[in-house]
Every structure is written in structure tokens, then in C-alpha cells.
Amino acid sequence: MESLIEGVHYYINEDGYVVLTEKYHLERGYCCGNACKHCPFDHISVPESDNSEEQSSPVKKDS
Numbered sequence: 001m002e003s004l005i006e007g008v009h010y011y012i013n014e015d016g017y018v019v020l021t022e023k024y025h026l027e028r029g030y031c032c033g034n035a036c037k038h039c040p041f042d043h044i045s046v047p048e049s050d051n052s053e054e055q056s057s058p059v060k061k062d063s
Contacts, residue, residue: 004010009024022038025031033045 010018010020013019022040025040031041031045035043035046
């Protein structure tokens with residue numbers, strides 16, 4: 001994948017977190033298991049105990 005483009009592959013939410021878009025996930029081609037908000041793969045790689053949006057831990061842009 002080439003360089004990521006803000007507004008296409010990701011956006012910064014109101015809390016300052018980077019949120020990957022469905023387009024990014026489709027281009028990557030698989031579920032990473034991190035319970036991403038826009039996962040088009042039905043979170044198939046997310047462990048059962050973590051398969052909830054409330055339990056996912058977001059990543060700050062500067063980390």
C-alpha cells in the first residue's frame with residue numbers, strides 16, 4: 001500500500017485518535033484482530049473476549 005491519505009484511508013476523530021476507514025481495511029485485505037471501528041471483515045480475527053467495540057483500545061495519533 002502506498003502512503004496513507006487523510007480523509008481516504010483514515011481520519012482523526014474528535015478525541016484525537018486515528019481511525020482507519022473501510023477503504024484502508026479493504027486495501028489491506030484482512031482483519032487485523034484489533035476490533036477496528038470500520039472493519040469490513042466482521043471482526044473475524046478478534047478474540048471472542050475482545051469482540052466488542054467498547055473493549056477495543058484506540059491508538060492516539062502521536063503513539
